[in-house]
Amino acid sequence: MKLPMLRPEGNVPESARLGGEENNVPVMLSRLDETIGFFEKNLSNALGWARKNSIFQYPFVTACCGMEYMSAMAGRYDIARFGAEFPRFSPRQADLLMIVGTINVKQSPVLKRVYDQMCEPKWVMAFGVCASSGGFYDNYATLQGADRIIPVDVYVPGCPPRPEQVLDGLKILQDKIQTQRHRASTMERAPEMGK
Amino acid sequence: MSQALIELVRGKFPDATGSSHRGDEVVTVPRERVVEVIGFLRNDPAAEMKLLRQIAAVDVLTFRSETTGGGSIASIEAPAYALQKKPSVEPRYQVAYNLYSITRRQSLRVRVELRSDDMKVPTITGLFRTADWWERYIYDMFGVHFDGHPNLQRLMLYPEFVGYPLRKDYPVRKRQLLVPELDFPDLVRGPGPGPGGAGVPMSQTHVGRANVDPNTYD
Numbered sequence: 001m002k003l004p005m006l007r008p009e010g011n012v013p014e015s016a017r018l019g020g021e022e023n024n025v026p027v028m029l030s031r032l033d034e035t036i037g038f039f040e041k042n043l044s045n046a047l048g049w050a051r052k053n054s055i056f057q058y059p060f061v062t063a064c065c066g067m068e069y070m071s072a073m074a075g076r077y078d079i080a081r082f083g084a085e086f087p088r089f090s091p092r093q094a095d096l097l098m099i100v101g102t103i104n105v106k107q108s109p110v111l112k113r114v115y116d117q118m119c120e121p122k123w124v125m126a127f128g129v130c131a132s133s134g135g136f137y138d139n140y141a142t143l144q145g146a147d148r149i150i151p152v153d154v155y156v157p158g159c160p161p162r163p164e165q166v167l168d169g170l171k172i173l174q175d176k177i178q179t180q181r182h183r184a185s186t187m188e189r190a191p192e193m194g195k
Numbered sequence: 196m197s198q199a200l201i202e203l204v205r206g207k208f209p210d211a212t213g214s215s216h217r218g219d220e221v222v223t224v225p226r227e228r229v230v231e232v233i234g235f236l237r238n239d240p241a242a243e244m245k246l247l248r249q250i251a252a253v254d255v256l257t258f259r260s261e262t263t264g265g266g267s268i269a270s271i272e273a274p275a276y277a278l279q280k281k282p283s284v285e286p287r288y289q290v291a292y293n294l295y296s297i298t299r300r301q302s303l304r305v306r307v308e309l310r311s312d313d314m315k316v317p318t319i320t321g322l323f324r325t326a327d328w329w330e331r332y333i334y335d336m337f338g339v340h341f342d343g344h345p346n347l348q349r350l351m352l353y354p355e356f357v358g359y360p361l362r363k364d365y366p367v368r369k370r371q372l373l374v375p376e377l378d379f380p381d382l383v384r385g386p387g388p389g390p391g392g393a394g395v396p397m398s399q400t401h402v403g404r405a406n407v408d409p410n411t412y413d
Contacts, residue, residue: 106352140365141360148372149377
């Protein structure tokens, strides 16, 4: 068996560090790798915990689902209990893009541009059936679901969804944020803007 | 009472024909006279139609046709109407001006019939300012050209849109996307309307691709 070469950043392959799917084969770890992995995992958990409990959202409200969005925001259902009470009306300051309502074809370049302007890490929630699949607007003018142009993390069904469903979708998104991998810094370049 | 209105129009314009159905009075006039007739109805003291409630357009292509039995053609299963196989009814289009008199509480519809090879109507923006957007709307959805309109552009759809969506031969499921569609080869949409539905993987649909034939869809 050929041992992997020791590298200063650790021997563990990317996929084996945190929850990788190819983690079935045990990798020989040095003490240094174990230490780095331990701290990376704890750091990722801490970052996930911080990020899931302070979701700044950008509400892209286009249709009647906005009323239910307001209801979910307001005192009775109070989305602030889950740390998501802060709508930022600039996509550059937001973590979560909430697509609230029907997206028609004429509007889709705007939505794409708003999504491109958001900083990483970012998540997207499709709020209601129109944003998820086009709903009953199966016609020439409507985009058949926002996931045809941007990736969507959580779909909340309903026409419009009850605020409980919105909160449930938010909890699912929080679980996703907690379990995904976070890094303190990244050397990856930002994707190309525009286009 | 509104029969009197039809008689009033016919007394002034003998080539107009009137009809009445359950209190819904219609005067059908030749295209060249529509400005005269509507101006007459607006200014005549017996009519006083100061309010233009709506301008509507109708495509009677599939009206009482054997394909749909006169029912809805908007079902997904209905094939696209092939104008080559079955020629259109002529005159195919109608433009209807719904006028109302607030002082006299009477209404009248002025209708113009159009052949599909010559879809031009003189504008009435000189009589009613509100006709501006109505005529742009009808141009947007049906492609009727209003001669003399100050700004005849699409009102609701985007300028890249090809065709006129409320015409009956527009394919029901045709889409014209502005942003290229993401491709998820492993994503299978559930049953339901729309492209990519009914278990068809999204990579096998051709929505938003460059090689879309605009006359066929799915």
